Amino acid sequence: MTFMLHEVVTLTPADQPNWRRLRLEALESYPAAFLTTAGEQRARPASVDRAALSGGNWRGLYHEREMIGIGALIPMQQEACAHRMQIGAFYVVEAHWGSGAAQVFLDALITEARKRGAGQLELSVAADNPRAIRFYERNGFERYGTQPRAVILDGVAQDDFFYVRMLDR
Numbered sequence: 319m320t321f322m323l324h325e326v327v328t329l330t331p332a333d334q335p336n337w338r339r340l341r342l343e344a345l346e347s348y349p350a351a352f353l354t355t356a357g358e359q360r361a362r363p364a365s366v367d368r369a370a371l372s373g374g375n376w377r378g379l380y381h382e383r384e385m386i387g388i389g390a391l392i393p394m395q396q397e398a399c400a401h402r403m404q405i406g407a408f409y410v411v412e413a414h415w416g417s418g419a420a421q422v423f424l425d426a427l428i429t430e431a432r433k434r435g436a437g438q439l440e441l442s443v444a445a446d447n448p449r450a451i452r453f454y455e456r457n458g459f460e461r462y463g464t465q466p467r468a469v470i471l472d473g474v475a476q477d478d479f480f481y482v483r484m485l486d487r
């Protein structure tokens with residue numbers, strides 16, 4: 319049997335145990351990179367996870383047969399915003415940083431967004447997350463604004479930067 323080194327798949331409720339493991343790892347290891355806290359996720363019953371995974375927005379990055387990344391590709395629902403999609407909760411396990419795995423994952427989301435007719439991809443990133451900022455800027459995302467005090471964690475406020483990448487020009 320053959321399989322690709324990296325594969326990006328749409329997650330379903332059946333993926334909940336693996337998804338939850340990676341999601342908690344992301345939130346515990348890099349709390350400043352996400353809006354949700356690990357505590358919130360821990361308190362969430364599996365049924366809520368499964369409902370989220372039934373929406374078709376979550377993608378998983380596999381290396382051989384192991385899930386090594388998760389992320390969401392979220393189309394905006396309003397008719398007038400049908401050209402916009404958002405990337406959220408993007409995470410690759412640290413052992414695979416710098417390997418090109420995150421690039422494969424992002425490329426897959428960009429390709430899918432284009433195929434589905436999106437004209438632009440949007441995301442936000444913590445202002446003090448230089449690695450992610452470099453990764454997105456290397457991939458043509460342009461900063462268009464700042465959300466002051468996007469989160470307050472342990473009493474410390476942190477800004478987020480908004481990014482957009484045009485797909486149709």
Ligand SMILES: CC(C)(COP(=O)(O)OP(=O)(O)OC[C@H]1O[C@@H](n2cnc3c(N)ncnc32)[C@H](O)[C@@H]1OP(=O)(O)O)[C@@H](O)C(=O)NCCC(=O)NCCS
Binds near residue numbers: 348409416417442444
């Ligand atoms: C963000 C993430 C997906 C990127 O994947 P990755 O494999 O680490 O990315 P890459 O190695 O391809 O690119 C990282 C870039 O940042 C650079 N970099 C690393 N540390 C840096 C720092 N402190 N300052 C500036 N640039 C830095 C790297 O040199 C590389 O740039 P280069 O290609 O020009 O050399 C991954 O690091 C991750 O999951 N991080 C934790 C969760 C997170 O922050 N998610 C984003 C939420 S918006």
